[in-house]
Amino acid sequence: MSRATHFFLAFKYLSLSTVLCASQQTVQSETQQVKGIVGQSFSFQERVINSSNLLYGDLGSIANVYPGKRGKITLEKRFENRLHLNNVTRYFTLSDLQIDDAGVYTVENTDEEKKRKTFELTVYNVVSKPQVTECNSSSCSVVCSVDNEKEVTLTLYRGEEILNQTSSPDLTTDLSLHLEIEGKNYNSTYSCVASNPVSNETVLVPKCCSEDGRANDAGETHFELKPSRK
Structure with a gap:
């Protein structure tokens, strides 16, 4: 290849590169x-x-x-x-x-x-409202659940402290968390929070035990809570 041909090809390549760069900047x-x-x-x-x-x-x-x-x-x-x-x-x-x-x-x-x-x-979707579906007074425990959808997380709090948290990519199964309340923590405030990247819903967990932390009348109560006002 002659020096002139080599120079021509190099110039053509540089010209093309300049055009492409200008296009990318535009x-x-x-x-x-x-x-x-x-x-x-x-x-x-x-x-x-x-x-x-x-x-x-x-x-x-x-x-x-x-x-x-x-x-x-x-x-x-x-x-x-x-x-x-x-x-x-x-x-x-x-x-x-x-x-x-x-x-x-x-x-x-x-x-x-x-x-x-x-x-x-x-x-x-806007996240569904969590429900406290069981309140077992014989064991001072509750179960909180929510419909599972994309990127939903269910969290149990005692005051501001996270006690437990769950999520699942399996959208065919509801999310649920079990909470057992010890006597010394009876007067604490518990809440169940469902959240996704665009929304959240909270319900307060009811007290299933007497004030001294002992179970109330033995048995299991099923009910649904309305969400707390924000």
Whole structure:
């Protein structure tokens, strides 16, 4: 290979590299982990200036906006009447969230200064209210339980102290915790808390023993508690 040919190829490679780098600087991309709640609305917080596309997973573009056009075009039927561009915030907003709306969304602004921002959306149900389902006075014990859903944790507290905690990826089985109250701790306040990344619910645990810490009338009582007011 001649020196001239070698110089030409090197120059071509550098020119191509420069173009690619410039392109990468023009289109910025970042990913943000976000959470939504079933039934509520979620806004993808990247302002649409003039023209933009909203991409969703393998479906590609599900909405687009361009200058002089009001509103949007929704390309996926499941988002009809739920996806719009907020004219005040200029955010794409998805209402009445469903569990299967979870996934990767990208706001792609197609103005002169191109910018892409990616959101990985996880959608959760509001956590169920825990229940104290058993109060066994013969052993001064209670059982607290809650419906298990995605990333739910059930925790037993004595005051601010965590006594026990459980969670499980098996969503077919409820979460439950057993609490046995010793006489010396009778006057303490116990609570049962169910939580997930978007919500929490608390109930106070009733007293099943007499004030001296001895069991009340032998037997087992089944009941359901209303949640405490927050």
